[in-house]
Amino acid sequence: MSFLSSLFKPKLGAPLVIVSGLPRSGTSMMMKMLEAGGLPIMTDSIRTADIDNPKGYYEYERVKDLEKEADKSYIKEGRGKVLKVISFLLKDLPDDNAYKIIFMRRDLNEVIASQNKMIKHRGETDESDDRMMIDAYMNHLAAVRILSRKRPNFEMVEIRYDTTVKDPKEAARQVNVFLGGTLNEKAMGEMVDADLYRNKKGATV
DSSP states (O other): OOOOHHHBTTTBSSSSEEEEESTTSSHHHHHHHHHHHHHOOOHHHHOOOOOOOOTTTOOGGGGGGGTOSOOOOOGGTTTSSSOOOGGGGGGGGGGTTEEEEEEOOOOHHHHHHHHHHHHHHOOOOOOHHHHHHHHHHHHHHHHHHHHHHHHEEEEEEEEHHHHHOOOOHHHHHHHHTTSSSSSOOOHHHHHHHHHGGOOSSSSSS
16 A cells, blocks of 8 residues: 555545754755655755755745745645645644644754854854743744644654664654655665764753
């Protein structure tokens, strides 16, 4: 049985696989894993690889306007595919689709450190307080969990970035089980590059 047929819901069609999380939480890595595993990726390749994501971002630029766009019918084009959606925009996904959400979790100190480094690489400045940002992120992550339980068309699994890097085979297995068991786990695990695990900082939050 294929991925599409095993998860097909007549009223909502084949589900979209959504890769989500905070910025710098490992979403691009997961996109690459799913592509290697055999799933089609919904991306426009507008944002190209750089020093912060040397293997690419796998983004679909229009998604960034999800909160303010009235016409979201294009999301249906992602049925049966994988789409990357930042965690802050999950609430804006339209109700007429089913979603299998792979939510990437990462130590919040590492997330902040990675975001700060990206800002520096862009030549920008950020005067926000790191501790306040962590508190805000913790509240946001709690809200995402509540949202995933309230939306009947949402099904979500959380995958940790650090454990994926340490044990990519196990992470690939968990994701494959969540998505129906038809993916190439070996190919998925081979996409994880431990050398890109930078900005390690602090204890797990």
